[in-house]
Amino acid sequence: MxxxxxxxxxxxxxxxxxxxxxxxxxxxxxxxxxxxxxxxxxxxxxxxxxxxxxxxxxxxxxxxxxxxxxxKPHQCSVCGKCFLRPDDLRRHMTIHTGEKTKHVCHPCGKTFTLLRHLKIHQRVHTGEKPYHCSKCPESFAHLLEYRKHRQTHRKEKPYHCDDCGKMFSHFRTLKVHRLIHTGENLHHCSYCGKGFTIRGNLNTHLLTHTKEKPGEKPHQCSVCGKCFSRSDDMKRHLTIHTGYCEQLLLLFFSIWHRLLQDRI
Structure with a gap:
């Protein structure tokens, strides 16, 4: 070589x-x-x-x-099973013949059942690094190492907002964020024309039009019966009851503990 x-x-x-x-x-x-x-x-x-x-x-x-x-052009002459690659067929044939084909690495003597595994191993000796990162000069011999390296670039945030300095990994995320500063509304309600920066806010607003009754509040508190148009508002309201119940429970156990102490 x-x-x-x-x-x-x-x-x-x-x-x-x-x-x-x-x-x-x-x-x-x-x-x-x-x-x-x-x-x-x-x-x-x-x-x-x-x-x-x-x-x-x-x-x-x-x-x-x-x-x-x-x-899959490579067919087994014994059972008729087809394969994409010839080495896959050869490996399958060992099921019928009982033999195990070994591919030997001549520099170190290590053996492999599959030829492609031998070729990957030979990169240790040849120095071949076929996986090249498009964002930096790094190269890698194995695909797994390359994919792991790519994750380091995904954590980077090269795009920053000129107005507030906030950093983003993707340019499209920065574009959506900048709408907060420009006041531009990309998503408009087809019923009343009201505009929203984020589509999720538009979808929430649409509920006021699409419900059978305008302003309907389908989320009801199971404790006091109060109704809310949004589920998160109802969950926030529930903390009033759960917080009160927790305090009441602590008070109960405190009194119960004192009664036990008096009996002793």
């Missing part, structure tokens, strides 16, 4: 240093087999029409397309 190839972030392929496709400020990579597949600027990448992923050869594109079509 050589050490003279580079990962081209612009084209998503592996090239030798000084290629004419890009300036060459890319990540190093060591698999020269991929380099031999790309012979100069005239080579064309094969793009998947479903997801946009690009491949060096038409064969790889066709094999990838099976994921979208759901086709």
């Amino acid at each position: 050589g050490t003279g190839t580079w990962y081209c972030s612009k084209f998503g392929v592996y090239l030798r240093p000084g290629c004419k496709l890009c300036p060459g400020d890319c990540q190093p990579y060591s698999d020269l087999n991929l380099l031999t597949r790309l012979l100069g600027v005239g080579s064309k990448l094969h793009r998947c029409s479903e997801c946009g992923k690009r491949f060096l050869t038409k064969t790889r594109l066709n094999r990838h397309a099976l994921i979208h079509s759901g086709e």
